[in-house]
Amino acid sequence: MHASEKPSLRVLLCAPRGFCAGVVRAIDAVEQALALYGAPVYVRHEIVHNKYVVEGLKAKGAIFVKELHEVPDGTTAPVIFSAHGVAKSVPEEAAARNFLAIDATCPLVTKVHREASVHYKRGREVVLIGHAGHPEVIGTMGQLPAGAVKLVQTPADARAFTPRDPENFAYTTQTTLSIDDTAEIVAILQERFPSMAGPHKEDICYATTNRQEAVKRVAPQVDALIVVGAPYSSNSQRLREVALREGCRVSALVQRANEIDWSVFGTISSLAVTAGASAPEVLVEEVLDAFAERFALQIETVHTAHEDVFFPLPRQLRPDAAE
CATH class of the missing domain: 3.40.50.11270 (Rossmann fold)
Known part of the structure; x- marks a missing residue:
């Protein structure tokens, strides 16, 4: 198709996006x-x-x-x-x-592990807000003896939960949850058990928070949103859900450009694009290239946060390890 014949597509590119x-x-x-x-x-x-x-x-x-x-x-x-x-x-x-x-x-997952262990040592029952079967949840629950951690997945779970001692339990959360869903669950628990202990600082990690905030900003402004990420990536699925909740009619999770459903995405006039925390930028570019074949793109980057977090390599892999 000749460039001049292509329909126009306004693209809002979320920043931050992708790798954390x-x-x-x-x-x-x-x-x-x-x-x-x-x-x-x-x-x-x-x-x-x-x-x-x-x-x-x-x-x-x-x-x-x-x-x-x-x-x-x-x-x-x-x-x-x-x-x-x-x-x-x-x-x-x-x-x-x-x-x-x-x-x-x-390191932000390790922080949750430490919190759970400290609560347990202090004699508190530990509640973990998260998704059953996710590797992070299996790892966190596995820091303590079997049965020591109770998993709460939904508001209904929070309403049904009965602690051993309402005066002596604490909650932690998976790092990649929906901020709003988690806040709802925590609010239910806090209302039922005002003395419940929690993390000193939010367990949901900075990258999950920032990527969800960017989606909240763009979702009401576009016809559709694409999250580049894996179907089994918790933080990517949450981005897709946040977009729908914020009023975007169509929100899809794709791993590669070849997964785009053109019967849905072929007739839009505005699009937002983001990427989960484990999706490389090259795949975002691949998706944009696929749209550029069909549309004349007008790309705007929407910045909602600046990220400069850096974690050093595990000790055995640092340059000074051999010395």
């Missing part, structure tokens, strides 16, 4: 381990929830396993734990098998 500091650190950890130790490097679970990133690391020599029993005995290759965090039993098994274990858990 924890994801950058986790990917860098695998790449640095490959550089220092050579292939293979074993990684327990997907280092981050993005197929594109995982395939790229596989091509460089990373081997992804679901559980440590898949790692051969006697290997001298590093074994890396993903950004989502792991139950205490995982590093214990790695130590028992003399693996060179490298923990790439996001």
